[in-house]
Amino acid sequence: MLLDITPLKRFRDYRLLFFGQLISFFGSMMTFVVVPVQMFQLTHSNLYVGLLGVSEFIPMFLLAFVGGALADAVDRRKMLRITEIGQTITIGILLANSLLPNPQIWILFLVVAIQAGLAGLQRPSFEALIPRIVPSEYMTAVSALNSLRFNIGAIISPIVGGLIASQFNASWAYAIDLVTFMASLLAVWMIQSVPPPDNADQPNLESIKKGFRYAISRQELLGTYLIDINAMLFGMPKALFPALAVSFGANSIGFFYSAIAGGALVATLTSGWAKHTHKHGLFIVIAAALWGVAIIFFGLSSNLYYALVFLGVAGFFDMISGLFRGTIWNQTIPDHLRGRLAGIEMISFMTGPMLGDAEAGLIAYWFDLKTSIVSGGVMTVVGTIILALLLPKFVTYDGREGLKRKMEEEEIRQTELSV
Structure with a gap:
C-alpha cells in the first residue's frame, strides 16, 4: 500500500512544520556532508573525521536530558x-570560517558540538509536540511522512553538497544552508502555542530521573533504544565515506549518503502496509539484522554501483526499523512524559551514529576501510540477535496493547490529579 498523507491534509500545524523542515533540511544535509569532507580535506585523516562524532556526542547526550525535561514543562x-535561532547562528559561523584563507579545524569541532547541543534541546520539544497536534491513530502515517521529509532532502542534498565540496568550496554549501533555515524559522513562528500539560513536572533532576525510570521499566521502549544504538554504533560507516570517495572518485561522496536515503525513501513510499501490522518489536529486530547484512555486502563491494545498491538496501531496512520505533514512541508514551522520553529517544538514535563515527574511524586507522565496514556489519547482526534474546517482551510486543496501556496510564494520572 502507498503512503498515507492524511496528517498533511487534516492538520495545519503539522503541515507547516513538515514543509518548513523539508526546505530547511535540504540545506542542513549539505552541511552534514560538507563538514566531514572539509575536515578530511584539511587533515587527510579518517580519525579526525571520526572524532567529529565524539565532539557532537557529549553536548548532545547531556543536553538531551535537559531538553526533554524542558519540553514537558514549557511551551x-x-x-x-x-x-532554531541558535542553529542559524552556527551555520553563519561555519560560513565565516570557510571564507578564511586558512579555515580552522578547531572551529569545525566547536560548531558541530554546539549544533549537537542545540539539537539535544530542540528535538525533544519537536517530538513531544507532534502527538499534541496529530491524534494517536495517525502516528504510523506521521512516522512515514517524517521519514519522507528526511529522505527527500537526504537523497538530493548530499549529491549537490558533495559536488559543491569537490568542485568549488564549502562556503557555497553553508550559504545555501543559511538561506534554507528561513523556512523552518517561519514555520515555528506560524504554528499555534503548545503549552505544557496540566500540572507538568518541574524541569529538575528528579523529573529527569522519573522519565528515565519509566523508559527502562518497559521492554518495548528499552528494545527500541538498544537495537538502534547497536545497529548504528557498529554498522554505520558514514565517517569512512570521504576516504571511500578517494578510491571511487571524488564526486561519489554525495552518492553514498544519498543511497541510504534512497532505500529509505522506497520503504517510506510503500509503507501503507505498516498501519495494519501490530508486531512492531519483531519487525524492528528483523529490519536491524538485515541492515547489518546489507552493510557487510557493502563493505565487500569493490564496484561503486554494487556498493550503492547495498547501501540502498541497508537504508530500506533502517527505515522499516525507524518507522516502527517511531510508532511505539508516539502511540504509547503518556503526554506528560513525552518530552523526557523524546530526549532519551534522541540519545538512543544519535549515540550510535556519533560514537559509530569514532569506532569506524579507529578500526579503519588500525586496519583498513573494508575491515572496519565488514566487521561492523557482523557485530550489528550478532548484537541484534543477543538483544532479541535478552528482551523477549520487546520481540512479542503488540501495538494494540501499547495503545490500551497508554489510555489506562493517562486515566490513572487524571484520577490522581483530581484527588
Whole structure:
C-alpha cells in the first residue's frame, strides 16, 4: 500500500512544520556532508573525521536530558523558536570560517558540538509536540511522512553538497544552508502555542530521573533504544565515506549518503502496509539484522554501483526499523512524559551514529576501510540477535496493547490529579 498523507491534509500545524523542515533540511544535509569532507580535506585523516562524532556526542547526550525535561514543562513552540535561532547562528559561523584563507579545524569541532547541543534541546520539544497536534491513530502515517521529509532532502542534498565540496568550496554549501533555515524559522513562528500539560513536572533532576525510570521499566521502549544504538554504533560507516570517495572518485561522496536515503525513501513510499501490522518489536529486530547484512555486502563491494545498491538496501531496512520505533514512541508514551522520553529517544538514535563515527574511524586507522565496514556489519547482526534474546517482551510486543496501556496510564494520572 502507498503512503498515507492524511496528517498533511487534516492538520495545519503539522503541515507547516513538515514543509518548513523539508526546505530547511535540504540545506542542513549539505552541511552534514560538507563538514566531514572539509575536515578530511584539511587533515587527510579518517580519525579526525571520526572524532567529529565524539565532539557532537557529549553536548548532545547531556543536553538531551535537559531538553526533554524542558519540553514537558514549557511551551514547546518557544523551545523550537529559540533553538532554531541558535542553529542559524552556527551555520553563519561555519560560513565565516570557510571564507578564511586558512579555515580552522578547531572551529569545525566547536560548531558541530554546539549544533549537537542545540539539537539535544530542540528535538525533544519537536517530538513531544507532534502527538499534541496529530491524534494517536495517525502516528504510523506521521512516522512515514517524517521519514519522507528526511529522505527527500537526504537523497538530493548530499549529491549537490558533495559536488559543491569537490568542485568549488564549502562556503557555497553553508550559504545555501543559511538561506534554507528561513523556512523552518517561519514555520515555528506560524504554528499555534503548545503549552505544557496540566500540572507538568518541574524541569529538575528528579523529573529527569522519573522519565528515565519509566523508559527502562518497559521492554518495548528499552528494545527500541538498544537495537538502534547497536545497529548504528557498529554498522554505520558514514565517517569512512570521504576516504571511500578517494578510491571511487571524488564526486561519489554525495552518492553514498544519498543511497541510504534512497532505500529509505522506497520503504517510506510503500509503507501503507505498516498501519495494519501490530508486531512492531519483531519487525524492528528483523529490519536491524538485515541492515547489518546489507552493510557487510557493502563493505565487500569493490564496484561503486554494487556498493550503492547495498547501501540502498541497508537504508530500506533502517527505515522499516525507524518507522516502527517511531510508532511505539508516539502511540504509547503518556503526554506528560513525552518530552523526557523524546530526549532519551534522541540519545538512543544519535549515540550510535556519533560514537559509530569514532569506532569506524579507529578500526579503519588500525586496519583498513573494508575491515572496519565488514566487521561492523557482523557485530550489528550478532548484537541484534543477543538483544532479541535478552528482551523477549520487546520481540512479542503488540501495538494494540501499547495503545490500551497508554489510555489506562493517562486515566490513572487524571484520577490522581483530581484527588
